[in-house]
Every structure is written in C-alpha cells, then in structure tokens.
Amino acid sequence: MNGLVLRFVAQRVALSLLLLLLVSVLIFAGTQILPGDVAASILGQSATPEALANLREELGLNQPAWWRYLAWLGGLLQGDLGTSLTNGRDxxxxxxxxxxxxxxxxxxxxxxxxxxxxxxxxxxxxxxxxxxxxxxxxxxxxxxxxxxxxxxxxxxxxxxxxxxxxxxxxxxxxxxxxxxxxxxxxxxxxxxxxxxxxxxxxxxxxxxxxxxxxxxxxxxxxxxxxxxxxxxxxxxxxxxxxxxxxxxxxxxxxxxxxxxxxxxxxxxxxxxxxxxxxxxxxxxxxxxxxxxxxxxxxxxxxxxxxxxxxxxxxxxxxx
Amino acid sequence: MTDALLRVRDLRIGATIYPPGAKAQDIEIVHGVSFDLEKGKVLGLIGESGAGKSTIGLAALAYGRGSVRITDGEVCLNGRDILTLGSRGHRALRGAEVSYVSQSAAASFNPAKPILAQVIEAAVRHGRMSRRTAEARAIDLFRQLGLPEPDRIGDRYPHQVSGGQLQRCMTALALCPEPDLVVFDEPTTALDVTTQIDVLKAIKDAIAATGVAALYITHDLAVVAQVADEIMVLRGGQTVEHGATEQIINSPREDYTRALVSVRSIQHPAQPEPPAKVVEIEGICARYKGLHFDILSDINLALSPGRTLAVVGESGSGKSTLARVMTGLLPPREGRILFEGRALVPEQRARPREDLREIQMIYQMADVAMNPRQSVETIIGRPLEFYFNLRGAEKRRRTVELLDAIDLGAAYLDRYPAELSGGQKQRVCIARALAARPKVIICDEVTSALDPLVADGILKLLLDLQRVEGVAYMFITHDLATVRAIADTIAVMHRGRVVRYGPKSRVLSPPFDDYTDLLLGSVPEMRIGWLEEVIAQRKMESAGN
Structure with missing residues (x-):
C-alpha cells in the first residue's frame, strides 16, 4: 500500500468516526425530545409527586442535557452502554x-x-x-x-x-x-x-x-x-x-x-x-x-x- | 493467387440503424468489396469516416460492432472461409490467427489490469505458448518496439505509461500470439506528430521483423504511404481505386483519389499585420488549482483584427489552457489580457456581457458542444436572444442569415444535432459563435475530428467569413498543415512557453529552433521513403551532437 491510498483510507476512517460522533448527538437529542416521562412510566399513574421527584433525582434526569450527553458519551468510550431504566440491568x-x-x-x-x-x-x-x-x-x-x-x-x-x-x-x-x-x-x-x-x-x-x-x-x-x-x-x-x-x-x-x-x-x-x-x-x-x-x-x-x-x-x- | 493469406470476395456488410423517431432500418454499409492479401504484405485501407474501412478490417476477424453484421461474400483466411465458422470457431481465430490494434490504446487497455497480463492473454488462452514463453516474447516485442525498460514496463498499469507507449504496447499485444494477420485501425491517429513518427517506425519494423501480414487502416494517405505495399481507396463502402502504393501516390487514376492526395489546397498568403491590436496577451502565467507548477509561463501574444493567429503545439503544451485564460474560465496567476487596449476582468463570471460577446469559442468536438435535444434554430438563436434581445420573426430572419452564411440554409432550422454530419455540426457551431458578432473567435482544434476533405471545407468557410466579418481568429491546433493553410501569425508552444512567434513566413522558414524543427520535420509527407529519411537524418543529427 502506498502513501496516497493510506491517506485516503485514513481520511475515510476519520470521517466515519466524526460521522458517528454526530450521529450520537442526534440520537441523544432525538430521545430527549420524545414525549413522555420515564419516571412516570416506571411508577405508573398512582405515583405521588414526591416519589416521582426522588426517582428523577436518582436517574439523573434533573441534570442539564449537555451534562447527561457527556456522561453518556464518556461511558460509551469506556465500553459502558449504561443501565436499563426499567429493570436496572446492564x-x-x-x-x-x-x-x-x-x-x-x-x-x-x-x-x-x-x-x-x-x-x-x-x-x-x-x-x-x-x-x-x-x-x-x-x-x-x-x-x-x-x-x-x-x-x-x-x-x-x-x-x-x-x-x-x-x-x-x-x-x-x-x-x-x-x-x-x-x-x-x-x-x-x-x-x-x-x-x-x-x-x-x-x-x-x-x-x-x-x-x-x-x-x-x-x-x-x-x-x-x-x-x-x-x-x-x-x-x-x-x-x-x-x-x-x-x-x-x-x-x-x-x-x-x-x-x-x-x-x-x-x-x-x-x-x-x-x-x-x-x-x-x-x-x-x-x-x-x-x-x-x-x-x-x-x-x-x-x-x-x-x-x-x-x-x-x-x-x-x-x- | 492460391497463396493469398486473406482472400475477400464480394464482401457485403449490413447494419441496423435506429433513426430518431422512426422504426429500425436495415442498411448496407459495405457494398461488395474484394481484395487479396499475401503473406507478409501490408495493404492500406484508406478513406474518410463512413467509408467502411474499420468495418472491413473487423470483418477479417469475423467481427461486427454493435448491430453490424456480414451479410454476404467470402472472407478466406489461410484457405478457409471464416464466415462459415460458428462462434466457437470465431473465438479460436481471434487473437490467434488474426489480431487487432485499435485507434485508442488508452481506451482499449483494461484499466484494472497490468499491461503484461493483457499482452500475453490471447497467446496463453489459446494455448499457442506457455505463460513463460509468452512473457519472454512480450518482453522481446517491447524491446523491438523501442519501449523504455522492456523488462519492467509490463508490470505497470495502462494509466502509468504515455499514449505513444501504450500504442506500442497495443502493437505488442497484437503481435504476441504470432498471428498471421494484424489489423491496424488508425493506430497513430490519436498521437502527436512527433510521437506518431516513432510509433509508425516501430510498427513498420515490427511488421518486417515478424513477417506478419497487415491491414493498415487510416484516413491519412501520407501515413499509409510509409507502411503499405498496396493501397485500396474506399468511399461509401465501395472500392474507388486499388493499386501499388507508388501508383496511388504518384499517378492516381480516380478523381476522388486525386482529391485525397491533394487536400489542403488552400492558398492563403499571410496578410500584413495592421498596427492596431484587438487582443494583447501580456505576461500570462497560469496554473490549475492544486498544481505546484505553471501550465503557462510568461505568454506574450497579440491578435490583430481580421487576422489569424495560429497557436500550434503538441498535447500538453498549454494551448487549450491559454484559451481558458482568455475566456476567463481560468483566471491567470500573473499577467493580463487586454481587449482593444483595456484590461479584461480575469474571471469569466465577473465579465460584463459585452466583453463575453466579443470573444467566442468553437470547440473540437462539435457534437458535445451542442445540446442534443435542441434544434439548430434554438442553438443558433440562443446567443441572438442573450446578447441582442432578438425575438420572434427577427430572430428567425437572423438565424436563417447565419445558416446561409455557413452554406446550410433555412432547411436546417428544424434539424437536431444527431441528424447532421460531423462537418455540418461544426458549421452550426461556427454560426453560433458568429451570432454574437464577436471581434475574436477562439477555434480550439476545430478541424481535428474531421476528415481531410471536410476539414478543408470548414477552413475555407472560416477564411471566407473572416473576409466578410473582419473577425480575428485565435486558431489552436496541433496540425501544421492547417497552420500553413490559414495563419497570418504563428506562435509555437512547447511545455507552456512560446518558443517561436512571428509572421507565418518567418516562423516557417529557417533557421529553426530545435523544437520547431522537430515539429515541422515530423509532419508526414506524401512520398514513399519519407519515414526512413527522417529517421536516418535524426540518427545522424544525434550522432553529430
């Protein structure tokens, strides 16, 4: 393989990684604007406001979106896809x-x-x-x-x-x-x-x-x-x-x-x-x-x- | 003549054409042609495009392009009629007993495979020799054909060698399986004159060394005179005249042959240059984006009103780039273009419409320079609308006027480009350029794609129009015969520089600089033995140096 091909291939790989990063932003943003509330759907309709607030705090839903994105991305880079909200499994x-x-x-x-x-x-x-x-x-x-x-x-x-x-x-x-x-x-x-x-x-x-x-x-x-x-x-x-x-x-x-x-x-x-x-x-x-x-x-x-x-x-x- | 290698009798070849908007039609394109070719002899097939030369050449391989098929007659090779063989028989024949060298080696080599593999493929596949023997033979042929690094050139890919080298590789490809007959189809037409001479010599020597017989197809009588033993002149699928090369060149019997021998009959004495200049090119340096060297360096030229400046040079010399700079398609890195004494805006987009109108262009490929879905009326009418706001009856009147000026007339208003011949297309392009009433027309190789007689007509037309309209031409060409015919002033370009510039009489008379000498000496002359003389002379010169 010569330098030219190597450069083109490296370019493609770098572009793909960049694209993947952009897609991760899109996915995160997309899931944020979905209607509905996870805490409410976990606790059901009879949940008290206090219980909802506690759960939200626990799930980190009160943090600003960019902070949650970075935390998520940081986890991803370490191979941690996070834990499921509904059953708490990895x-x-x-x-x-x-x-x-x-x-x-x-x-x-x-x-x-x-x-x-x-x-x-x-x-x-x-x-x-x-x-x-x-x-x-x-x-x-x-x-x-x-x-x-x-x-x-x-x-x-x-x-x-x-x-x-x-x-x-x-x-x-x-x-x-x-x-x-x-x-x-x-x-x-x-x-x-x-x-x-x-x-x-x-x-x-x-x-x-x-x-x-x-x-x-x-x-x-x-x-x-x-x-x-x-x-x-x-x-x-x-x-x-x-x-x-x-x-x-x-x-x-x-x-x-x-x-x-x-x-x-x-x-x-x-x-x-x-x-x-x-x-x-x-x-x-x-x-x-x-x-x-x-x-x-x-x-x-x-x-x-x-x-x-x-x-x-x-x-x-x-x- | 029992020992004839190839015996063609009453060959008739037909094709199916699909005229636009009409039903498919069967036509006959070769009407009963006969000839014999003995072992080791070369027969030149000559004629203009549409004469059926290539079609007859391919018939020797029992091959028809597209819908072309051999309808009647006999093609006997080595004593048997190859037209009666089935497709298996044809495959066994092609690339073994007969092989083919096409005009454009660049397009005829597979870009995805190394050269050597393609050169030996036929020989190996037909089992005529082992891979090892074939490779050795190919390298031998590379050496014989004067290719650089014959041992290693075969490992390269087609795009890695020059056009002239590739054409020689194509000859090696044809000769490798030790065929009895090779069909050369315009093998040097796409090459520069200085390259053509070497390739021609290489082909001639290879034919002599291998003792192979050849059909040599070309439209250039001067070229075929150098290699052929006999010449057959074809026109419209029929034999016009067939005889020894000597006889055809020196004492042609038919009028048509005489016309071919004496083309470029135009007499155009150079006219004195008026002091006023319409365009001055001052110190132009230009390069394309991403390049680290100049394509044009320090070009200084001037164009007088109503005169012709011929810019001559080989491919890659920067002629067309100069046209791009003048029209503003490529803004120069340095220097400026003056039009009637004032500097033009470098970028085409920023030029005022009036400046655009004054400089028009005509291109080499008339058919790609026109929209195939527009009628002649629309094509010529567009500049009338754009520059002069002409509409309706007035526009039509002016269009007909222009059509008359190019000797076509109102009958062509509704034609589409596909319905015109090559020469007619180029005429329409000329009319389109004239429609803008420019002071300058840049003609970029406008006759290169045309047959000699047709090209002659176009040049005559251009000269007549110049007399009437007083337009100045910048005539870009690689063809010195054209330059002789029409130029008043000549600029010889080589590797982005003007190496010689002045009135025609001075540029074309000695003493010459080395490059102009080489260029002038390479133009084939219509006499037997010219090739050997030139080569011998060059050898002496290089030995003298």
Whole structure:
C-alpha cells in the first residue's frame, strides 16, 4: 500500500468516526425530545409527586442535557452502554446476546444472498435480453416488491405449516447446536435473502452492462475470449466499486432493517429488543440500540468506500 | 493467387440503424468489396469516416460492432472461409490467427489490469505458448518496439505509461500470439506528430521483423504511404481505386483519389499585420488549482483584427489552457489580457456581457458542444436572444442569415444535432459563435475530428467569413498543415512557453529552433521513403551532437 491510498483510507476512517460522533448527538437529542416521562412510566399513574421527584433525582434526569450527553458519551468510550431504566440491568450484557443473534441471522442471509446475487447478475448479463435475464429480473423484482412481512407469512404458511420443512417460529435455545440453529432460522433467512437479492443483482447487472460498453471489452472479445471470461476477467474488476457499494448497503440493511422480520418470526434479536424498549420508554436502551445500528451502517459504508479506493488502480498505482 | 493469406470476395456488410423517431432500418454499409492479401504484405485501407474501412478490417476477424453484421461474400483466411465458422470457431481465430490494434490504446487497455497480463492473454488462452514463453516474447516485442525498460514496463498499469507507449504496447499485444494477420485501425491517429513518427517506425519494423501480414487502416494517405505495399481507396463502402502504393501516390487514376492526395489546397498568403491590436496577451502565467507548477509561463501574444493567429503545439503544451485564460474560465496567476487596449476582468463570471460577446469559442468536438435535444434554430438563436434581445420573426430572419452564411440554409432550422454530419455540426457551431458578432473567435482544434476533405471545407468557410466579418481568429491546433493553410501569425508552444512567434513566413522558414524543427520535420509527407529519411537524418543529427 502506498502513501496516497493510506491517506485516503485514513481520511475515510476519520470521517466515519466524526460521522458517528454526530450521529450520537442526534440520537441523544432525538430521545430527549420524545414525549413522555420515564419516571412516570416506571411508577405508573398512582405515583405521588414526591416519589416521582426522588426517582428523577436518582436517574439523573434533573441534570442539564449537555451534562447527561457527556456522561453518556464518556461511558460509551469506556465500553459502558449504561443501565436499563426499567429493570436496572446492564445494557451491554442484555444487548450482547441479542446482537450476536442478529449478526448470526444477517451473516447467514448475507452468505447466501451476496454470491447468489452476483452470480445471477452475471448470468443475466451473459444472457442479456434473452429469457434467463427476463426470468431473473422478473422474479427478483417481484420478490422485492412484495412487503417482507407478507413474504414471511406466506413462507411460514406454505413451508412451515403446509410442508412442515422448517419451524415457522425462529426461537433459539442455549442447548441448540449450530445446525439446529441454522434450521431454526431458515425461514427468516429465506425472507431476508429474497428482500435484498434483487437490489444487488440489478446493480451487478447494470454495472457490468455499463462496463461492457467500454472499448477494452472489444479488445478482450477480439482476443477470442469466451463471453464468460470477458465478463468475469475483464468487466468484473471494473464493476467492483458500484457493486460493493450496493452490497454493503444491503448488508447494513440485513442488520439494521430486520425489525419487521424478527417480529414476524419472534426471533430474539436486536430489532425485537429495540421495539420492546421503545414501547417502555427505556431511553438508555433505545440510545444504545440506535448507536449500534448507526455504527454498523457507518462501518459497512466505510468498508465499501475503502474497497472502492483499493479497487481503483489509479490510486493503488499512482504514476 | 492460391497463396493469398486473406482472400475477400464480394464482401457485403449490413447494419441496423435506429433513426430518431422512426422504426429500425436495415442498411448496407459495405457494398461488395474484394481484395487479396499475401503473406507478409501490408495493404492500406484508406478513406474518410463512413467509408467502411474499420468495418472491413473487423470483418477479417469475423467481427461486427454493435448491430453490424456480414451479410454476404467470402472472407478466406489461410484457405478457409471464416464466415462459415460458428462462434466457437470465431473465438479460436481471434487473437490467434488474426489480431487487432485499435485507434485508442488508452481506451482499449483494461484499466484494472497490468499491461503484461493483457499482452500475453490471447497467446496463453489459446494455448499457442506457455505463460513463460509468452512473457519472454512480450518482453522481446517491447524491446523491438523501442519501449523504455522492456523488462519492467509490463508490470505497470495502462494509466502509468504515455499514449505513444501504450500504442506500442497495443502493437505488442497484437503481435504476441504470432498471428498471421494484424489489423491496424488508425493506430497513430490519436498521437502527436512527433510521437506518431516513432510509433509508425516501430510498427513498420515490427511488421518486417515478424513477417506478419497487415491491414493498415487510416484516413491519412501520407501515413499509409510509409507502411503499405498496396493501397485500396474506399468511399461509401465501395472500392474507388486499388493499386501499388507508388501508383496511388504518384499517378492516381480516380478523381476522388486525386482529391485525397491533394487536400489542403488552400492558398492563403499571410496578410500584413495592421498596427492596431484587438487582443494583447501580456505576461500570462497560469496554473490549475492544486498544481505546484505553471501550465503557462510568461505568454506574450497579440491578435490583430481580421487576422489569424495560429497557436500550434503538441498535447500538453498549454494551448487549450491559454484559451481558458482568455475566456476567463481560468483566471491567470500573473499577467493580463487586454481587449482593444483595456484590461479584461480575469474571471469569466465577473465579465460584463459585452466583453463575453466579443470573444467566442468553437470547440473540437462539435457534437458535445451542442445540446442534443435542441434544434439548430434554438442553438443558433440562443446567443441572438442573450446578447441582442432578438425575438420572434427577427430572430428567425437572423438565424436563417447565419445558416446561409455557413452554406446550410433555412432547411436546417428544424434539424437536431444527431441528424447532421460531423462537418455540418461544426458549421452550426461556427454560426453560433458568429451570432454574437464577436471581434475574436477562439477555434480550439476545430478541424481535428474531421476528415481531410471536410476539414478543408470548414477552413475555407472560416477564411471566407473572416473576409466578410473582419473577425480575428485565435486558431489552436496541433496540425501544421492547417497552420500553413490559414495563419497570418504563428506562435509555437512547447511545455507552456512560446518558443517561436512571428509572421507565418518567418516562423516557417529557417533557421529553426530545435523544437520547431522537430515539429515541422515530423509532419508526414506524401512520398514513399519519407519515414526512413527522417529517421536516418535524426540518427545522424544525434550522432553529430
């Protein structure tokens, strides 16, 4: 790696950290202007004014907002996500298990969806404007157009109930082995794959078709290379950047956007957890979840940017 | 002629076009062309754009660009008709028996891969040699073609070498698999004259050393005269004349060939400079943002009303940057531009409209300088509206006047740029510049993208308009023939400096400075053996030094 690339990469990392800091301010501010009062919701309607005041004092709700933000940020930097207001448990511990469940689901879906999307993209370019291209485009467009909860219920009914091939509720237990876990999450994985497939596939197709217009593709064709080899060896290296960007956006979606799928399949992940605590007005938990989601999103996009930089021969090998 | 390597008989090539707003149409673009090419010989295919040269060249690889397809005829290579082979057969042929060198090596190399990998790819993929042998051969070819550091240049990426070097790498790419036939498609057209001469020599030597046969496609008769054994002149997809190079150059039979041989017939004696100047360029230094050196250093030039100043130089010499400074697109770091004796505001945005009107520009690429969704009437009418507030019938009357001035006429009012030929597009751009009634027009390589005969017409038009309108031209070009044709004053630029400046007669007569000498000596002359003479002379000179 040369100085130029290093500088660009360092720039990206620094920008991402700055962005994350700004997002933390936004998240904090956003949760502050939410209506409702935590103390009141903990103590219920029959609480006396004194009890409310005491609880507020205890929770630190009387401090000015900027002080609470700095205290929160300071805690974060030391790895302390704070304690839940509703049950007094350490948030880091509570989220840990949930987050790893979400990552497990997302990773499984990604391992299937990303190669499949790129492969289908390649195939539809290879047979562009012919029937395989049209079938692939049609199916993937249809699957992305149907809301994911609907796909979820359809699969649940058809595969889970009618055929009985997979459990329709994705519950994980401590004692389950790896394969059992995979079996348990097969339906939500299928739904997620269908949801993110089309976007990545179509971007791969569009990026490749764009590159195929280039004169160097003609050079490759005039070398007598096969279509597949022209596409894979000559077009793909130049289509990496747009494809990676879309792949990363979709990976982020797999982590951040799974709320609906988790709720449908009662999966014990971050999305469920977040929804539960929003309804309880448990601000520290909501903040922590928000920040983790933001970090995943920013982190993956940063990876996309860095891959784009590394994929650019002009930056990798300056004159 | 049984030993012909390539035998083309009655070749017909068709294409499907999609005219705007109409149904797809099948047309024929090559109408029955026949020729033979023996082993180790070079046939030059020459003609203007649209003559079907490239299309015929690619037919030797059984390849058609886009919707182009070979409809009839025979293309026999090594004794078998390659048109009857299937796609598998075609792939086995391409990059093995026949290979192709394109006009723009910069675009034809994959930017994401190192050069060597691309050069040896065809040879290795077709199993014609092992990777190791192919690499050794490629390095040999790099050396033969006079590339610097032949052992290491292959590890570089295309963007890391210059245009001339890349064009030689492309030749190596074509020769690497030891083909029987190479199709060279305008391999030196995009290069500067001083670079062209070296690449041309390298290609010629490589052809001789490898004994390969070649189809050499170009629009420049002087270039093809240096490399070809035979020349075939094409026009509109038909053979006009076919004969030995000697005969075509010295005693062409057809009128069209004669016109090609004698283009640049314009006689324009330099006119005396009037004392008054319309534009004076004083001590201009300019650089682009982020650069630590000047692109232009200390430029001093002057333009007289109704005269032409030709600014000539190779790519990267700063000619176009000078135009940007004059129009205010790039404010100079030092120096000033005087218009009729008063200094112009450096930034284009801050210039008064009247000053903007007085200096107009015409660009090299006429088609990208026009909005494809505007009609000719809108394009020419816009400056009339903007500068003179003309509306309605009056605007239309003036537009038609301008169209008449560029020899197109009112029939073209409703045309769109896509419906015009290259020369017509450039004419519309000229009319648009004239519409502002400027005192100065900057012409930036306005004829470089055009065929010689069309370019000739444009230059004649520009000279006629100059006589009528009294407009001064600053004519930016790399083409010395153009300069000879139209300039009154010449400035030769090299690496951001003016190395020679004065009236045409003085600039173009000896004694020359080194650079001008090199530049003038590099312009291909239409006689056989010119290339060898120049190279030999240069060798003697460098030995003498």
């Amino acid at each position: 948030i880091g511990e509570a989220i840990g298990q949930r987050f790893s469940n979400t990552l497990f689901l997302a990773a499984t879906a990604a391992i299937i969806a990303v190669p499949l999307a790129i492969f289908l993209g390649l195939v539809s370019v290879l047979y562009r404007e012919r029937w395989p291209d049209k079938v692939i485009s049609g199916i993937s467009l249809a699957s992305v157009s149907v809301p994911e909860f609907l796909i979820g219920y359809i699969l649940m009914f058809w595969i889970g109930v009618q055929l009985g091939w997979a459990p329709s509720v994705a519950i994980l237990n401590e004692g389950m082995g790896f394969w059992q876990k995979l079996h348990a999450i097969s339906l939500p994985v299928a739904v997620l794959t269908l949801v993110v497939l089309a976007h990545m596939m179509r971007m791969t197709r569009a990026a490749l078709l764009n590159v195929l217009q280039s004169p160097y593709i003609e050079t490759a064709e005039l070398k007598g290379l096969s279509q597949m080899s022209v596409i894979w060896r000559h077009a793909m290296p130049n289509a990496i950047s747009p494809v990676v960007n879309v792949v990363m956006l979709n990976l982020a979606y797999l982590v951040v956007g799974v709320v609906v799928v988790e709720v449908v399949f009662v999966y014990p992940g971050m999305g469920q957890f977040l929804v539960d605590h929003v309804s309880k007005r448990d601000v520290p938990v909501v903040q922590a979840c928000g920040l983790i989601f933001a970090a995943v999103y920013i982190g993956l996009n940063m990876v996309a940017d860095i891959v784009s930089i590394l994929a650019n021969p002009r930056l990798r090998h300056p004159k």
